[in-house]
Amino acid sequence: MKILFITATNLGDGILSTGALDHLIRQHPGAEITVACGPVLAGIFAAAPGVRNVIPMKKEPYAGHWRKLAKATFRQRWDIVVDLRNSLVSRLLLSKKTYVWEKHDQNKHKVEQIADILGVAPAPSPCIWFTPDILAEAERTIPEGEPVVAIAPAARWRGKTWPTENFVGLIGHLTASYGLIPKARVAVFAAPGEENIAYTVLNQIPQERQINMIAKLSPLQAAAAISRCSLYIGNDSGLTHLAAAVGAPTLALFGPTPAALYRPWGRNADYVSTPETPEQLTGYPGYRSKSAPCLMTTLTVTAAQAAAVKLWKRTYS
Numbered sequence: 001m002k003i004l005f006i007t008a009t010n011l012g013d014g015i016l017s018t019g020a021l022d023h024l025i026r027q028h029p030g031a032e033i034t035v036a037c038g039p040v041l042a043g044i045f046a047a048a049p050g051v052r053n054v055i056p057m058k059k060e061p062y063a064g065h066w067r068k069l070a071k072a073t074f075r076q077r078w079d080i081v082v083d084l085r086n087s088l089v090s091r092l093l094l095s096k097k098t099y100v101w102e103k104h105d106q107n108k109h110k111v112e113q114i115a116d117i118l119g120v121a122p123a124p125s126p127c128i129w130f131t132p133d134i135l136a137e138a139e140r141t142i143p144e145g146e147p148v149v150a151i152a153p154a155a156r157w158r159g160k161t162w163p164t165e166n167f168v169g170l171i172g173h174l175t176a177s178y179g180l181i182p183k184a185r186v187a188v189f190a191a192p193g194e195e196n197i198a199y200t201v202l203n204q205i206p207q208e209r210q211i212n213m214i215a216k217l218s219p220l221q222a223a224a225a226i227s228r229c230s231l232y233i234g235n236d237s238g239l240t241h242l243a244a245a246v247g248a249p250t251l252a253l254f255g256p257t258p259a260a261l262y263r264p265w266g267r268n269a270d271y272v273s274t275p276e277t278p279e280q281l282t283g284y285p286g287y288r289s290k291s292a293p294c295l296m297t298t299l300t301v302t303a304a305q306a307a308a309v310k311l312w313k314r315t316y317s
Contacts (some may be wrong), residue, residue: 004073006083006090007045009038009057010156011238015245016110017058017084018044020117024080025050031079036069040238043220047129057107068248084114111265125253126245126265128177138224141213147184148211149174150226150243152234153201154194159241159282159292160236162253162299168204168310169301170233176211180309188220188230188238190235225291231312233304236262244269247313251308255296256281268315272307274299 005021008014014037025033025048032052032283035045039056055072057065070089079097083090086101104113115123115228133280137227142148153167175184186205190198190213198214213225219242226232226239227246234250244250244264252264254273263271274296281295 001028001079002076003028003031003033003080004036004078004082004093004095004263005045006036006069006085007031008009008041008084009059011040012236012241012262013110014038014041014044015241016204017114017239018048018076018126018128018245019265020082020114020120021045021048022084022127023118023124028080034073036073040219043218044128044223047131047134056073067100076273082118084117095178107260109263109265110138125267126241128220128245130220130224130241131228133214134220134224135223139230141217141221142187142211142228145185146186148228148246149181149184150189150232150234151201151214152231152232152237152239152243154190154197155235155237157289157292159256159289159295160254161197161257161294162235162255162304163261163294164200164297166204166255166296166299166304167201169231170304171201171205173301173305174231174308180312181230181304183209184230185209185211187213187225189213189217189226189234189273190215191239191245193298202203205255216224233308240264250312251304251311253296253299253304255299267304268311270307270311270314272299272304 007017034053035051035056039058042056060065078095078280081090081095081098084101088309099117110129124260141254155161174180188198192215223242223246226243227249232243232248234251235253244266250269252271254271256278259271259279
């Protein structure tokens with residue numbers, strides 16, 4: 001059996017689709033699977049059982065990436081094609097069964113919307129597949145000892161990035177001698193291009209408790225490292241979805257993006273948001289997403305700390 005799975009180019013949406021792929025793997029053991037995804041996701045999907053080929057889709061002018069995908073897949077006869085991009089390519093392929101993304105109930109989480117396409121209930125949770133060498137590397141990166149709090153203070157969009165001083169304040173409260181996790185080590189994670197924000201936070205942590213994970217790891221390596229952390233706190237981002245997918249206690253910070261659609265999905269995941277709705281935060285005259293300032297300033301350190309304590313107690317009590 002041959003399966004083609006076409007998914008997102010960005011990290012967060014791609015992670016939310018991993019549960020659907022895992023469902024296909026379990027339903028069709030021994031299937032040969034090809035995944036088309038963004039380059040940042042290639043390592044994640046290459047580690048999945050049964051995945052024989054990953055086609056990285058780097059966006060090109062004049063839909064060149066779609067033409068390359070068509071060329072790579074057109075001559076193959078597919079048993080199942082899953083297209084979460086609603087592309088023309090999937091409609092031109094020879095396939096016994098095709099599942100294509102279409103507009104869905106926006107009151108449902110993205111994971112549930114993807115499950116609806118496949119007709120699966122309950123919705124399969126996102127997951128990450130690790131090789132033994134990746135896990136061994138993570139053990140060296142996050143060694144045994146004092147608990148580790150993972151912090152991801154950056155995001156692709158400035159509007160949904162909580163102020164760095166708030167992250168610093170939250171870390172101080174959580175790891176103080178009187179805090180939730182006294183003297184915990186703090187691992188700061190960030191992707192390439194996010195160094196300035198991340199180092200602003202890292203440099204405020206006592207040096208003996210710093211773990212520098214800034215622009216050092218692939219997404220798969222970061223996921224394995226986060227899986228060894230006692231708590232993860234970050235903005236609405238791909239790293240946050242990775243943290244939830246590996247089962248780390250995950251607290252997501254929300255503001256101008258809808259938590260109903262994009263909250264981290266997992267038994268140990270939760271979120272806290274600004275008092276205002278996304279519509280209220282983005283509804284001011286002259287709003288432009290690309291030039292918007294930080295829209296997370298009304299989410300207080302106190303509110304985030306309370307949410308972290310609640311998640312911790314729910315997870316460990």
